[in-house]
Amino acid sequence: MCYQIAKIIIDVPTMQTDKPFSYLIPEELKQLVSVGMRVHVPFGRGNRLMQGFIVGLSAASNLTELSDVAELKAIAEVLDFEPVLNSEQLALADDMRQTVFSYKISILKAMLPNLLNSSYDKVLTTADSEVAKTYFVTKREIHFSSLDTKEQAVMMKLHREGRINMRYVAQSKARIKTEKRVSLVDKLALMNLAITSRATKRLAMKAFLETQPEETIWTYSELLVTFSRDVVTFFVSQGILRLTEVEVSRSQSYFDQVTPDEKKQLNAEQNRAYEAIVQAKGGTFLLEGVTGSGKTEVYLQVIAHALAQGKTAIMLVPEISLTPLMTNRFIARFGDRVAIMHSGLSDGEKYDEWRKIVSGNAKVVVGARSAIFVPLKNIGTIIIDEEHETSYKQDSNPRYHARDVAVWRATYHQATLVLGSATPSLETRARAQKEVYQLLRLTHRANAQAKIPEVRILDMRTHLNDQSASFSKVLLDKISEKIARQEQVVLMLNRRGYSSFIMCRDCGYVPDCPNCDISLTLHMDTKTLNCHYCGHTASIPYVCPNCQSKQIRYYGSGTQKVEEELLDLIPGARVLRMDVDTTKKKGAHEQILSRFGAGEADVLLGTQMIAKGLDFPNVTLVGVINADTALNLPDFRSSERTFQLLTQVAGRAGRAEKAGEVLIQTFNPDHYAIKLSQTHDYEGFYQHEMAFRRQLNYPPYFYTVQLVVSHQLEEEAVKASYEIMSLLTAQLTEHARILGPIPKPIARTHNLYHYQLLIKYRFEPNLVQVLNSVLEMTQDHAHKKLRIIIDNEPQNFM
């Protein structure tokens, strides 16, 4: 069969272009192309080159939609020797298009490492000698993207006048890793260089360089350890040092540092779960195991079993748990058959890991959400740890849930799917109840000496402490006691609703973002006020714009403030703080944890991020400063979140032979989410919460779809959301409930007003069709500038 025409999805994410376009396959490419490859094709009136994916091939005779084959344009370039998307991934994308309301191209791109996305540019040349003299002095060609907007405007004008030629280029991004090197090129100049005695840093570097022979080469980063960037730049500008970039390989070295380990003996419960999973031919399991019950060991052995069968495995963990500590357990067990996929990797490293998977060298993939798409063949098992984590749902397009993709892929491969958690999501637990999933329980800690910690709830209304807003006396005394016994303490601050800001002490003025309905966040590192939604920055005022007072005070983040208070109350306590501020730098997260593990601090104070997976035997006290801040959020899952968080963090205490204690401070001691976490009673919580969900028709009894309508003008947003609501009411069955439209909790961001609608339904055969008609409606003439987001099973309502 000789195919002449390729169906191609173009890299333009709009409704109108969300369909395959037909292109001729030039004779010389006929042997090269196949489905799943990337190509560059001329697109649109200007024939600019765009990347596309071949999703189908056909003979010319099958072409019915166009009258003349000659009207088709031809593929310009084939980018791959082998398809980058296999048939499974293409089929998955087809199905996801039906459930995830996002464009096909966005779904396809989500499946691939970023490096495989082309970058686009225009190259300018000129035959006009006058233009050449003014603009093309140093080079014959100019890359459009290298110009600033003013210059770009000039070039556009010259192009319109026909004095400049424009050529489109599209490029698959560079795959070469480089490293900056610094070499000493002119020692003579160094000797003659006069530096004033006040420039001590420069003098220090000069003195150092004088001891080095000419032609010495350092890596840039190595020099930066001792000298600041400014100083190095100074010597470069003097022509004494030269900066160069060299290619280096991204070879993985992380396997060498890990000592291999052997499988551990499973206890009776673990073994029962293991046997149930490996005996099964496919199907989904819910592994509900208390914190510390050894779920990971079960996962490891399930994976080992799959490998022994010649199959492969995907292991998903939440991004935040994807630490070297965690991945090393997999590397220790499976060696270089493991590929790691997480956001900390550079695009190049991700690409290398992806290559390792495509080539078949990796058999086990450990990664965060997006790792669910990896092109492993012959998958035997997929495991999702901490399956209740909301980070498995992507909160930007394409809004897929990794759990749903996992179910699809497990079915495709007839693989077993294991969902593990100490506190499963209600949706999952309910499916286990209905025996859609098979429920397996681990009720004991794997380490027989480790006991489930004792939890005390402190009613902050009766434990108020005049010395401190954050700490009750009971908690303070306990912390001091533990420090005295040289044991360690983990303190968690439920951060939601806290961030640093500035406020006028006299009139209470708090600066807010001009584009969004939210106050600006203080960033001490840049000394600016930033908006977390739209990125707007403003400088810190010295004088209150409202009352001209100079009494402007800085309010630190919750953790910062609590740290200050703690140091005030227990002088000499060694505290490590872990929050967004202290973990911004790459590797900072691990560094803090390893310092704490090494006993360099008595107290680890942090936000939610310390609730997961930490395993420090010397931690005997866990304190929760404010258990309830998430409880009052306008989200029907707030109780579930609170219960999960408290249970997770309580699990950090008493991991070894020393008994652990947990103290939870709260203003809502009678709330069931808090009370039931005291007894680690997940099943009790499940029953209670299910009754609540049933009463209010929330998931898992009902499915939900959220629609968010945004427009610059509030009345337009309101108008459109009412139109959508009437469309929905007319087309859905009378069993569907439509809530709203109501303004979003943060009603305005990016200068757009947001209104939301929530559809709750149990069975709506036409739902996909109806929602697509909503999408079409919003593309209408009358609805320009209207933005709409359709979120199937939303996880966040903020």
Next chain:
DNA sequence: CTGCGATGTTTC
């Protein structure tokens, strides 16, 4: 009538 900016249309 010319020249532009804003707005709309189309992309195999």
Next chain:
DNA sequence: AAACATCGCAGC
């Protein structure tokens, strides 16, 4: 997304 077409309006 971005080029190109079209519309409408200011300036002569």
